Amino acid sequence: MNLRALAAKAIFDVLEKGVSLSVALPEQQKHLASGKDKALLAELCYGVMRTLPQIEKRTAECLAKPLKGKQRIIHQLLIVGCYQLYFTRIPSHAAISETAEACRQLKFEGMVKVVNGVLRNIQRQLTPLSNESETLSYNTPGWLIKRLKTAYPGNWQEIIQQSHERPPMWLRNNRLSQSRDEYLAALDKLEIDASAGLSDDAILLAAPKDVATLPLFLEGAASVQDGAAQWAATLLAPQANELILDACAAPGGKSCHLLELEPSIKLIAVDFDAKRLERVQQNLDRLSLKAEVIHGDAANIDSWWQGEQFDRILLDAPCSATGVIRRHPDIKWLRKNHDIEELAELQRQILDHCWKWLKPGGTLLYATCSILPQENRDQISAFLARTADAKLDTLVQQASSQDIGWQITPGQHNMDGFYYARLLKATH
Numbered sequence: 001m002n003l004r005a006l007a008a009k010a011i012f013d014v015l016e017k018g019v020s021l022s023v024a025l026p027e028q029q030k031h032l033a034s035g036k037d038k039a040l041l042a043e044l045c046y047g048v049m050r051t052l053p054q055i056e057k058r059t060a061e062c063l064a065k066p067l068k069g070k071q072r073i074i075h076q077l078l079i080v081g082c083y084q085l086y087f088t089r090i091p092s093h094a095a096i097s098e099t100a101e102a103c104r105q106l107k108f109e110g111m112v113k114v115v116n117g118v119l120r121n122i123q124r125q126l127t128p129l130s131n132e133s134e135t136l137s138y139n140t141p142g143w144l145i146k147r148l149k150t151a152y153p154g155n156w157q158e159i160i161q162q163s164h165e166r167p168p169m170w171l172r173n174n175r176l177s178q179s180r181d182e183y184l185a186a187l188d189k190l191e192i193d194a195s196a197g198l199s200d201d202a203i204l205l206a207a208p209k210d211v212a213t214l215p216l217f218l219e220g221a222a223s224v225q226d227g228a229a230q231w232a233a234t235l236l237a238p239q240a241n242e243l244i245l246d247a248c249a250a251p252g253g254k255s256c257h258l259l260e261l262e263p264s265i266k267l268i269a270v271d272f273d274a275k276r277l278e279r280v281q282q283n284l285d286r287l288s289l290k291a292e293v294i295h296g297d298a299a300n301i302d303s304w305w306q307g308e309q310f311d312r313i314l315l316d317a318p319c320s321a322t323g324v325i326r327r328h329p330d331i332k333w334l335r336k337n338h339d340i341e342e343l344a345e346l347q348r349q350i351l352d353h354c355w356k357w358l359k360p361g362g363t364l365l366y367a368t369c370s371i372l373p374q375e376n377r378d379q380i381s382a383f384l385a386r387t388a389d390a391k392l393d394t395l396v397q398q399a400s401s402q403d404i405g406w407q408i409t410p411g412q413h414n415m416d417g418f419y420y421a422r423l424l425k426a427t428h
């Protein structure tokens with residue numbers, strides 16, 4: 001099927017059905033044979049998600065009346081067309097004719113003229129895109145702008161701008177296979193430009209690469225993981241032979257890193273989502289690592305665990321993912337304002353319950369890929385206020401010792417937005 005038609009279908013699934021782009025896109029990529037076409041399809045879908053309000057507004061200006069009901073797919077197709085004209089180097093005649101052909105293939109023969117007409121109109125007048133409201137000028141929903149302004153009065157615009165940059169590709173060197181310096185040397189030999197990141201195993205690639213072209217990737221010499229996410233295992237600091245719970249483990253990136261750091265630990269990797277849990281096992285297998293993988297609820301550990309309390313717990317909590325919008329721009333449209341309070345309540349329940357399962361003297365690392373204080377700083381300060389045997393361990397990475405935890409904002413040291421708080425349980 002025509003690539004623009006596939007793009008319209010993937011975007012339809014995200015915007016009309018609430019499916020995440022990381023699920024909707026591969027479904028459509030299956031229909032394409034070449035890597036180049038798959039990459040173009042991804043570029044169109046990601047680009048539309050980044051710039052949605054502006055291109056929807058521009059398209060609406062050229063349409064006599066909004067497309068509703070069954071015709072919504074043609075609405076999505078038109079915004080794919082508009083995105084090509086404004087943001088890609090695809091020659092406009094090719095963008096228009098391919099998009100019109102997609103309309104035919106989507107079985108809307110009667111609308112080919114409309115698609116042609118709207119896109120020709122846009123092409124004739126590539127007027128500056130509207131910035132008459134904040135949502136339009138920042139291509140971000142108003143509720144999120146409002147929350148960011150409150151949380152980051154001095155740098156909210158920079159955070160939004162960073163959330164629209166194309167993210168770099170990070171690798172995690174598998175220290176059980178070779179040292180980071182050895183892996184950097186192997187990359188250099190293949191003329192792959194890379195540098196060491198701040199945490200011990202992190203490697204930043206100068207440009208994204210197909211993993212199959214990386215040295216011994218398929219054999220487990222390295223994994224793809226953002227630099228910020230790589231701090232989790234380091235900050236939890238697993239020690240020999242400890243019993244450790246990864247309470248929200250899927251797809252397993254941090255579980256694997258914990259085992260690479262300390263292979264003698266007994267790791268229990270749990271997740272609520274059975275489908276995502278399959279990926280934990282796949283990741284463990286690729287790296288030849290062993291963990292007990294359990295399908296269970298981190299807010300009800302008693303129902304699946306009869307063993308002793310844990311020495312350390314990693315709680316990488318379900319969150320708004322507002323720190324990773326640069327990787328998943330569809331988050332801007334899938335998340336709703338009221339989700340934040342609902343997520344904060346879920347995080348509170350999981351945190352309180354996991355705490356009961358931590359040994360006296362144990363360590364719990366709370367992590368999110370959110371940049372909103374309700375899920376991070378406020379969550380942890382409320383926890384500390386209600387939990388007598390909990391103490392916050394100051395992290396050297398924090399900007400100030402007065403901060404509650406370590407908030408990383410998107411783009412800081414090239415990393416995703418992330419939050420960490422290390423909590424210590426009293427020994428009595």
Ligand SMILES: C[S@@+](CC[C@H](N)C(=O)[O-])C[C@H]1O[C@@H](n2cnc3c(N)ncnc32)[C@H](O)[C@@H]1O
Pocket residue numbers: 247248249250251252253254255270271272273276296297298299316317318319350
């Ligand atoms: C941020 S992701 C975890 C990423 C993972 N730690 C990694 O590094 O690959 C959050 C996970 O929490 C899981 N989750 C949500 N609610 C849960 C619950 N009540 N119990 C266990 N897992 C839960 C989700 O299915 C999701 O996989």
